[in-house]
Amino acid sequence: MLVSFGVYLKTPSKKKEPILIVSDLAVQFRIGRYRKIEAVSGVSLDIGVGETLGLVGESGCGKSTVARSIVGLQRPTTGKIIFSGQDLSQCTIQQMKEIRPQIQMIFQDSVASLNPGRKIGKTIEEPLRVLGLADRQGRERLAHEMMRAVGLDPEQMYSRYPFEFSGGQCQRASLARALILNPRLLICDEPVSSLDVSVQAQILNLLEKMKRQFELTMLFISHDLAVVKNISDRVAVMYLGKICEIAASEELYCTPRHPYSALLLASIPEPNPGQRNPTKGTVNSELPSPANPPPGCRFHTRCPNTRDLCIEVEPELKGVPNQGQVACHFPL
Amino acid sequence: MMICSDTQPILEVNDLRALLPTRRGMVNAVDNISLRLHPGRTLGIVGESGCGKSMLARAIMGLLPARSIVPSESIVNFKGHSLISMKKARLRKIIGREIAMIFQDPMTSLNPVMKVGQQIAEVICFHLKVSRKNAHKRAVELLDLVGIPMAEQRANQYPHQLSGGLRQRVAIAIALACEPKLLIADEPTTALDVTVQAAILDLLAALQEEKQMAMILITHDLGVVAGRTDETAVMYAGKIVEQADTKELFHQMRMPYTHALMMAIPRLANRPHTKLQTINGQPPDMVDLPPGCRFASRCWKAQPLCIENEPSLKRINGQGHKIACWYPLESI
Numbered sequence: 166m167l168v169s170f171g172v173y174l175k176t177p178s179k180k181k182e183p184i185l186i187v188s189d190l191a192v193q194f195r196i197g198r199y200r201k202i203e204a205v206s207g208v209s210l211d212i213g214v215g216e217t218l219g220l221v222g223e224s225g226c227g228k229s230t231v232a233r234s235i236v237g238l239q240r241p242t243t244g245k246i247i248f249s250g251q252d253l254s255q256c257t258i259q260q261m262k263e264i265r266p267q268i269q270m271i272f273q274d275s276v277a278s279l280n281p282g283r284k285i286g287k288t289i290e291e292p293l294r295v296l297g298l299a300d301r302q303g304r305e306r307l308a309h310e311m312m313r314a315v316g317l318d319p320e321q322m323y324s325r326y327p328f329e330f331s332g333g334q335c336q337r338a339s340l341a342r343a344l345i346l347n348p349r350l351l352i353c354d355e356p357v358s359s360l361d362v363s364v365q366a367q368i369l370n371l372l373e374k375m376k377r378q379f380e381l382t383m384l385f386i387s388h389d390l391a392v393v394k395n396i397s398d399r400v401a402v403m404y405l406g407k408i409c410e411i412a413a414s415e416e417l418y419c420t421p422r423h424p425y426s427a428l429l430l431a432s433i434p435e436p437n438p439g440q441r442n443p444t445k446g447t448v449n450s451e452l453p454s455p456a457n458p459p460p461g462c463r464f465h466t467r468c469p470n471t472r473d474l475c476i477e478v479e480p481e482l483k484g485v486p487n488q489g490q491v492a493c494h495f496p497l
Numbered sequence: 498m499m500i501c502s503d504t505q506p507i508l509e510v511n512d513l514r515a516l517l518p519t520r521r522g523m524v525n526a527v528d529n530i531s532l533r534l535h536p537g538r539t540l541g542i543v544g545e546s547g548c549g550k551s552m553l554a555r556a557i558m559g560l561l562p563a564r565s566i567v568p569s570e571s572i573v574n575f576k577g578h579s580l581i582s583m584k585k586a587r588l589r590k591i592i593g594r595e596i597a598m599i600f601q602d603p604m605t606s607l608n609p610v611m612k613v614g615q616q617i618a619e620v621i622c623f624h625l626k627v628s629r630k631n632a633h634k635r636a637v638e639l640l641d642l643v644g645i646p647m648a649e650q651r652a653n654q655y656p657h658q659l660s661g662g663l664r665q666r667v668a669i670a671i672a673l674a675c676e677p678k679l680l681i682a683d684e685p686t687t688a689l690d691v692t693v694q695a696a697i698l699d700l701l702a703a704l705q706e707e708k709q710m711a712m713i714l715i716t717h718d719l720g721v722v723a724g725r726t727d728e729t730a731v732m733y734a735g736k737i738v739e740q741a742d743t744k745e746l747f748h749q750m751r752m753p754y755t756h757a758l759m760m761a762i763p764r765l766a767n768r769p770h771t772k773l774q775t776i777n778g779q780p781p782d783m784v785d786l787p788p789g790c791r792f793a794s795r796c797w798k799a800q801p802l803c804i805e806n807e808p809s810l811k812r813i814n815g816q817g818h819k820i821a822c823w824y825p826l827e828s829i
Contacts, residue, residue, distance in 0.1 A: 171664060246709065347591075361545040361717060362545065362719075362761045363758060365763075366775045370772055373770060373772070389691075393765045394763070394765060395771055396770070415768070432691040432692045432694065433691055436720045436723045438747045452690075
């Protein structure tokens with residue numbers, strides 16, 4: 166089976182064997198009766214064991230759809246998702262039952278992702294109950310352990326309801342729920358976007374700690390590049406359903422090759438009043454509609470160095486010497 | 498953009514307090530706040546959610562929730578007139594014309610069943626007493642001014658047909674319709690993507706320079722204030738805890754809270770997997786405030802004095818750097 170993976174292994178890498186391979190994933194949604202929108206079109210990526218892959222992009226670029234497809238909340242239109250050697254679309258229900266607990270996810274709106282009518286402790290131990298993995302005492306003991314690990318006091322918090330919790334505490338609880346099954350892959354879909362800076366820092370540190378403690382592999386989705394850089398080993402940048410650049414996080418931030426990555430980096434407001442850099446280059450800050458993506462390179466409507474070729478031919482994701490991959494005819 | 502300090506401030510706020518009714522009693526959401534703002538200057542107000550920054554803006558505008566109390570000692574003077582004691586009818590003539598506000602979520606601040614051009618024209622008709630036709634013409638000009646392409650067609654669209662960035666531009670066009678002297682922007686870019694955020698902030702800065710407006714920019718993002726404001730005030734639990742010229746503030750943060758907030762931000766310059774500094778604990782319960790410094794329970798420099806006595810906002814140097822702290826950090 167590894168032969169078909171050859172393409173991915175060819176990229177110069179120091180990374181280990183991939184735990185997850187997404188190849189040519191496309192997801193279409195119907196809008197209205199006849200129109201279709203391709204939220205994700207031809208995304209390929211892989212995550213090595215123990216690696217954190219960051220996925221960044223503006224809202225509506227399809228990053229959450231990629232995440233939802235991986236955990237099975239969204240059926241891909243075409244493409245393969247291979248988790249530790251098994252193609253998820255070919256798996257029987259029995260096999261899926263074994264794979265599902267290994268892939269867990271936490272969501273952006275942690276308050277909404279917890280059942281408001283159920284005690285936090287019960288919510289945390291629910292995955293065990295669903296899978297029938299432990300008896301009542303065992304579940305409660307594990308939930309207590311897990312709550313302690315994520316920094317919630319089980320004595321006080323176990324029988325409370327989500328409305329009594331702050332946003333940061335809710336995110337801790339949903340992390341506990343995700344980790345109680347001892348997953349191998351954790352998908353974090355904008356886990357800190359709705360939190361304040363000080364709480365955000367706590368959750369990011371907690372994620373790093375949990376990653377070490379539970380030997381996790383992570384896919385970390387965010388629109389905030391600074392956050393992604395701080396947590397990821399490699400970063401993939403998405404634009405309108407396509408990946409335009411994948412590179413090691415330090416490299417991407419020092420020398421972005423795709424103009425879109427460069428634009429994103431230049432837009433970040435850095436807390437340093439000395440460097441007041443008005444964003445230059447792009448006249449048009451508007452994202453084109455994914456229902457009607459521009460021909461050729463999808464970024465050409467906003468790109469500062471568009472040429473004729475960009476409008477006609479869509480660039481492919483290609484390896485760059487000494488660096489990751491970039492989908493651009495004229496990389497920086 | 499230096500304006501000498503002997504010109505009259507356009508806005509003068511003295512000892513402003515606002516008590517909001519909650520189920521558990523009155524909350525002192527804005528506590529003894531004093532500010533001065535000169536024409537053409539920008540004041541940034543930073544703080545985490547729940548620190549009272551939006552309520553401060555609303556208290557200035559007189560837009561507090563029903564049954565809130567603003568004690569009579571509070572002074573809000575706009576061009577020498579007190580806004581607090583002003584009759585409703587007169588206030589209506591000032592708000593929208595001389596003082597305008599932009600809100601965080603443009604979807605909820607715009608009327609969903611009214612064409613955007615009409616929404617702008619409405620303001621112009623009301624305040625400037627011009628004919629509908631002229632008002633519409635002016636509305637199209639304004640849409641063009643805020644950088645909306647094809648302004649003529651866009652004016653005939655409804656908010657749901659526009660993207661988030663365009664909607665916020667419409668909200669800015671409404672705010673600028675009567676060329677206000679003071680613009681209060683309450684988290685104008687929080688709901689937007691970074692690239693759009695940069696474009697909107699650039700637009701606000703350009704318009705401000707052109708029209709010599711004074712602006713209050715409220716945000717939770719220290720990065721946003723760093724590049725765009727002349728002066729910055731940091732709020733914590735309803736009070737201003739540090740206020741200084743923006744460059745001075747970022748050069749030396751003297752109040753431990755400001756410093757901690759800054760250190761919690763994930764920076765682009767950090768190496769991947771850098772541990773972020775966090776602030777322990779939670780902000781105090783606003784219904785039941787501690788007697789001393791409100792940050793004392795989370796502060797690493799807290800002494801018995803901090804827990805017993807509340808520090809007042811005091812000037813610490815000739816540059817107008819003010820802090821409310823008993824044991825400030827060393828100056829650099």
